[in-house]
Amino acid sequence: TTEQFLVFDIANVDGIQTLEFLRDALKSEDRIELEVDRNVQVLSPAQAAKKIELPGDFYAISPEEIKKEQQYRTEAMEKQMQLRTKAMREKDELREIRKYKFALIRIRFPDGIYLQGTFSVYQKFSDVIAFIQENLEHNCPFVLSSPTGHKFEETDNENTLMQLRLVPATIITFQWDP
Numbered sequence: 820t821t822e823q824f825l826v827f828d829i830a831n832v833d834g835i836q837t838l839e840f841l842r843d844a845l846k847s848e849d850r851i852e853l854e855v856d857r858n859v860q861v862l863s864p865a866q867a868a869k870k871i872e873l874p875g876d877f878y879a880i881s882p883e884e885i886k887k888e889q890q891y892r893t894e895a896m897e898k899q900m901q902l903r904t905k906a907m908r909e910k911d912e913l914r915e916i917r918k919y920k921f922a923l924i925r926i927r928f929p930d931g932i933y934l935q936g937t938f939s940v941y942q943k944f945s946d947v948i949a950f951i952q953e954n955l956e957h958n959c960p961f962v963l964s965s966p967t968g969h970k971f972e973e974t975d976n977e978n979t980l981m982q983l984r985l986v987p988a989t990i991i992t993f994q995w996d997p
Contacts, residue, residue, distance in 0.1 A: 855921065857936040857950065864931040913981075916940075922980045923988040926951055926963075929995070940986045945976040951993070960996035965989070 880888075898911075919940055924947055926934045936950050952958060964970045966989060980986055 855937060855939050855942075857938075859954065860935040862925075862933040862935060864933070867925065867933045916981055916984070916986050919987045922986045924950075924980075924985065925988070925990045926993050927990055928993045933990075938980055940981045941979050943976065944971065944978055944980065944983060944985075947980070947991070948976065962994045962996050964992045964994070966992075 922938050922940050924936055924938055928934070934951065934954055936947075938946060938950075948963070951961070951963075955961075962970055965983075965985075971983075971991075975983060985991075
């Protein structure tokens with residue numbers, strides 16, 4: 820395939836000054852924030868429970884993969900044997916979570932229907948609430964709870980999805996506020 824690109828002709832360039840001017844212009848411009856496509860889906864209980872079938876060769880492990888897995892488990896065992904503070908354990912956990920850039924959030928409604936959306940891990944929980952409100956027919960108060968049963972409070976609205984440990988995917992239970 821052919822691609823279009825720009826080439827500065829030496830005759831039209833006033834030397835380094837032009838390139839410096841263009842560089843400064845790029846640096847001075849406001850940053851354009853990316854918007855994540857929510858990829859909104861409404862799933863029935865049957866669709867949400869559907870499992871993806873993988874071919875048998877997916878589970879075949881090569882010798883290199885076995886060696887890497889053994890090395891990983893040995894390192895994990897050594898870490899478990901060390902006395903570690905809570906801060907050290909949390910730091911390792913956050914390092915694992917930071918590998919993700921997006922979070923898949925499913926909201927389970929009382930009738931079994933799921934509302935699914937994709938979020939950046941750095942978005943606030945208030946964005947999830949706004950997403951739910953956009954997709955509701957009636958604007959009535961509701962309560963959200965985590966898979967562990969923890970009910971989200973007003974103070975959680977300013978926390979990111981990463982801080983709330985909703986990464987890489989989670990199911991949030993929706994209930995109407997009595």
